[in-house]
């Protein structure tokens with residue numbers, strides 16, 4: 001049978017190298033120069049379609065032309081989440097070692113689903129999960145976990161596991177509790193899993209944005225009196241809005257007493273366990289049944305890598321194992337973990353590699369120092385704001401998040417007007433493209449929110465952004 005060489009989808013050795021070097025050069029150049037670029041991108045649907053809309057290309061284009069087009073048109077229309085002036089959402093500071101590790105994992109197209117796909121990849125996932133179990137004082141021997149695409153998938157995996165362990169097949173009477181500050185991915189997971197609205201209790205938070213314990217206890221007691229089954233509580237260790245850590249110790253003892261699964265969503269803040277004060281702040285986290293950590297946030301990994309840890313690895317296997325005839329030859333023996341049995345995905349990227357290589361390269365100490373720095377910088381920003389006659393701190397520096405608003409001393413401005421001004425400050429900052437700074441709502445007020453987890457963000461960056469904000473406020 002005759003085969004056209006191009007139909008093998010191959011490049012020559014020289015072509016691969018030349019193309020690869022160009023890609024590496026572009027990435028390295030971006031890392032070196034990102035600070036000089038604007039972090040904010042824009043582009044309407046119409047503008048983007050004009051750039052990119054085309055019919056499926058039947059014929060080839062030279063690889064370098066495709067790359068040129070992408071570098072010219074795609075990258076500039078992308079927010080730079082690792083930019084020192086990217087303050088919004090949860091930034092993605094990333095690191096070059098992990099970026100290259102991802103390239104290796106993809107380059108060798110390593111199948112991380114089952115043991116026989118790559119015994120080394122499976123073992124590195126076990127080893128790195130064990131590092132994390134130990135960090136959070138989970139039981140290393142009995143415990144387990146899995147890397148996921150992100151925090152949302154980790155939360156979904158956790159809730160599916162909690163339901164299986166606590167409810168078995170019948171979850172018609174099961175009730176789940178979370179606070180009004182819990183991340184929306186938890187509600188999404190609850191919906192995906194098929195819980196009805198009546199099975200979800202959203203508990204109000206107190207003035208500090210923490211789970212209101214009294215209201216929680218009332219809700220649990222009432223549900224029990226109605227013959228329902230309180231089965232799962234989702235606590236946040238680091239809410240996305242304010243960085244607030246729920247009272248984990250107290251929640252853990254309620255859960256223990258009531259036989260409720262405690263899931264801690266630490267996608268934003270659990271990484272603070274590495275900091276000087278984090279262990280104190282996160283006390284009780286070790287009592288969670290399951291914990292979401294999100295290395296592509298505050299553990300400085302590029303997208304995508306999330307992580308779920310559980311106290312007993314058998315819970316995952318008991319929830320996700322299905323016997324499939326086409327997988328029978330790769331089941332292996334008991335000591336060999338098939339991660340497809342521990343989560344939702346079968347075919348998986350080798351996500352553990354980047355975490356492994358970056359921690360080995362920089363050393364955990366560098367991660368600790370970076371997180372300490374982030375927390376201290378946020379505290380300094382708070383001190384700076386409190387000294388100013390222009391700014392009002394709405395939620396103090398908490399795990400590298402601070403919320404504030406423009407509210408000059410001595411001027412009578414209505415709340416509605418203040419909301420409008422702060423909304424406009426953010427809109428103008430975005431329009432200037434110089435900083436990514438958006439608002440959130442806290443207790444009915446529009447506030448500016450900064451999340452300072454980038455170790456390359458300095459006080460000078462923040463000050464220049466505040467000056468920009470003040471300039472817009474005066475306009």
Ligand SMILES: *Cc1c(COP(=O)(O)O)cnc(C)c1O
Nearest residue numbers: 150151152183185240265267268
């Ligand atoms: C970011 C975040 C999530 C979602 O994680 P993704 O990686 O974006 O899917 C869940 N919970 C909290 C608290 C978060 O901050």
